[in-house]
Amino acid sequence: AQSVTQLDSQVPVFEEAPVELRCNYSSSVSVYLFWYVQYPNQGLQLLLKYLSGSTLVKGINGFEAEFNKSQTSFHLRKPSVHISDTAEYFCAVILVSGGYNKLIFGAGTRLAVHP
């Protein structure tokens, strides 16, 4: 079973509209969850993370995500997107194996913001 599944490969949206990028994780992995963003021709950078505590996590650039244990989801949201948010977004989860932690990524969601 996939450790982490991103339900949409592409999400087109108009500027200033709200957006939600969906991520579900396997209940067999840890619940340490991350969203990374990759702008064109760049490496990945951390948007936000959930390690414990409040289920609503706020990140950089106005993004937030909600950890939902019963639905095993960690969806990323932004109330109003900008053209500059056009990028690929990756959900990731810590997988503990052999005593070491490994970060496993979903397949990614390409967000395209149109004027």
Added chain:
Amino acid sequence: NAGVTQTPKFQVLKTGQSMTLQCAQDMNHEYMSWYRQDPGMGLRLIHYSVGAGITDQGEVPNGYNVSRSTTEDFPLRLLSAAPSQTSVYFCASSLTSGGYRSGANVLTFGAGSRLTVL
């Protein structure tokens, strides 16, 4: 503050050739890892290391070798390149592989190395 440095940025190989992708970090990070990124498949973990002298396999280790003789460097070797290894490769490091409650495991990524195998 260089962070994670990968070289080369671009490389074209013929099938059967060997090469090494270099990765160096100057943040005294214990944990280093290599990922490959392919369209529609996200990033897949190739190999990782939790410290000098300690390496382990990730999700897709076949065709790749690694070693970790120093804390700073974590080279990825392709002994006999195949077209299936055409990809963008990312090196990433973090302070430790554990310590997730402190956020010490947040990865810092290099800019990537684009490899084409003909």
